[in-house]
Amino acid sequence: MPAMKFARRMDEIGTETAFEVLAKARKLEAQGRNIVHLEIGEPDFPTPPNIVEAAERALRDGFTHYTPAGGLMPVRQAVADWIRRWYEVDVKPEQVVMVPGSKNVLLFTMLALVDRGDEVIVPDPGYPIYASVATLAGGTPIGIPLRERNEFRLDIEELKEKITQRTKLLVINSPQNPTGGVLSTRDLEQIAELAMKHDFYVLSDEVYGQITYDGHHASIMTVPGMLDRTIYSDGLSKAYAMCGWRLGFAVSPVPLAQKMETLMINSSSCAAAFTQMAAVEALSPRSDAAVQAMVAEFKRRRDVVVDRLNALPGVSCHKPLGAFYVFPNITKTGQNERELADRMLNEGGVALLAGTSFGAMGKGYLRLSYANAIDQIEEGVKRMKGVLEKTAARA
Numbered sequence: 001m002p003a004m005k006f007a008r009r010m011d012e013i014g015t016e017t018a019f020e021v022l023a024k025a026r027k028l029e030a031q032g033r034n035i036v037h038l039e040i041g042e043p044d045f046p047t048p049p050n051i052v053e054a055a056e057r058a059l060r061d062g063f064t065h066y067t068p069a070g071g072l073m074p075v076r077q078a079v080a081d082w083i084r085r086w087y088e089v090d091v092k093p094e095q096v097v098m099v100p101g102s103k104n105v106l107l108f109t110m111l112a113l114v115d116r117g118d119e120v121i122v123p124d125p126g127y128p129i130y131a132s133v134a135t136l137a138g139g140t141p142i143g144i145p146l147r148e149r150n151e152f153r154l155d156i157e158e159l160k161e162k163i164t165q166r167t168k169l170l171v172i173n174s175p176q177n178p179t180g181g182v183l184s185t186r187d188l189e190q191i192a193e194l195a196m197k198h199d200f201y202v203l204s205d206e207v208y209g210q211i212t213y214d215g216h217h218a219s220i221m222t223v224p225g226m227l228d229r230t231i232y233s234d235g236l237s238k239a240y241a242m243c244g245w246r247l248g249f250a251v252s253p254v255p256l257a258q259k260m261e262t263l264m265i266n267s268s269s270c271a272a273a274f275t276q277m278a279a280v281e282a283l284s285p286r287s288d289a290a291v292q293a294m295v296a297e298f299k300r301r302r303d304v305v306v307d308r309l310n311a312l313p314g315v316s317c318h319k320p321l322g323a324f325y326v327f328p329n330i331t332k333t334g335q336n337e338r339e340l341a342d343r344m345l346n347e348g349g350v351a352l353l354a355g356t357s358f359g360a361m362g363k364g365y366l367r368l369s370y371a372n373a374i375d376q377i378e379e380g381v382k383r384m385k386g387v388l389e390k391t392a393a394r395a
């Protein structure tokens with residue numbers, strides 16, 4: 001068959017290495033190898049039963065049809081109520097758009113706001129989809145470094161230097177993937193000041209907003225004046241252990257919400273009706289206890305993984321304040337992060353990611369997801385130790 005001639009944009013589009021490493025790990029498993037999974041950011045918990053029951057009920061009640069592109073109005077209202085309960089800000093249901101996974105909010109925001117030549121400031125290291133979809137939309141991603149010495153928060157002075165006439169959008173993600181870093185209220189206020197001064201929008205990816213360990217999560221949406229220029233992105237995947245349900249939502253000014261509805265009409269038509277109905281249950285106070293229990297367990301795992309990683313030769317690990325990722329520094333091992341990640345999988349049987357999968361600033365780091373059981377985390381780090389000791393013996 002002659003080689004297919006793909007559109008040029010396919011040369012530029014990025015990917016999420018977690019899915020690639022997961023595929024490699026599954027292949028090894030198919031050959032009989034035992035692999036510890038510390039690569040994919042997916043809670044190992046089952047979805048809380050009250051949410052599953054709500055979905056079953058919705059299916060029986062006939063929520064098996066298309067819904068309006070932006071979502072069912074009572075569901076959009078439930079999101080607005082949850083925003084009120086969680087952040088103490090008032091948004092209208094017309095500002096809410098339900099999407100099949102919050103990843104769509106990232107893509108739709110870029111498609112709706114970014115023109116060719118516009119600059120989009122993205123965290124580095126950061127979730128790789130931001131730069132990928134900014135490029136897909138014709139924009140130019142500009143990395144803002146997140147440094148370990150600054151607890152992986154962006155530096156406001158450095159941000160000022162990145163802002164130009166062409167800056168259309170800044171992407172922030174707190175708590176953050178891959179570092180677990182959390183922006184402070186002061187950071188958010190300073191970012192808001194810059195957004196208003198230089199007239200750019202802020203895409204705030206808060207998909208880990210409920211997963212914080214030492215203090216309540218703050219949203220830039222709550223800073224006075226920011227509701228008009230914030231695109232709030234969230235979803236049910238992480239906090240409610242619902243990755244496979246594919247449900248997320250955007251909260252934005254109404255004109256942008258309408259553009260997102262148009263993009264929904266051009267892509268998925270709508271998010272699945274019965275999963276939308278399940279979201280009403282998920283976002284109700286009836287699910288709070290289940291979320292709190294999962295977060296408490298993530299915190300226990302964080303403490304274990306940080307402790308065990310810090311005991312490894314040449315490894316130091318900063319203690320993150322949110323999400324379920326750690327970003328250990330491996331520079332003192334003298335190893336290249338990509339080669340080491342490959343060896344961890346192939347020789348050690350532990351799947352994890354190179355820090356550079358999240359941008360150039362990830363050099364000298366690995367990323368582990370601790371959304372896995374404690375015994376798996378302990379076994380994974382033990383296997384990492386084996387690989388590192390073998391390396392040291394070879395040197």
Ligand SMILES: Cc1ncc(COP(=O)(O)O)c(C=O)c1O
Pocket residue numbers: 041100101102103104127173176177205207234235236237243247248
């Ligand atoms: C930072 C961040 N944003 C967005 C997503 C996408 O989540 P979903 O599409 O499942 O809502 C992920 C998933 O890993 C993520 O880590």
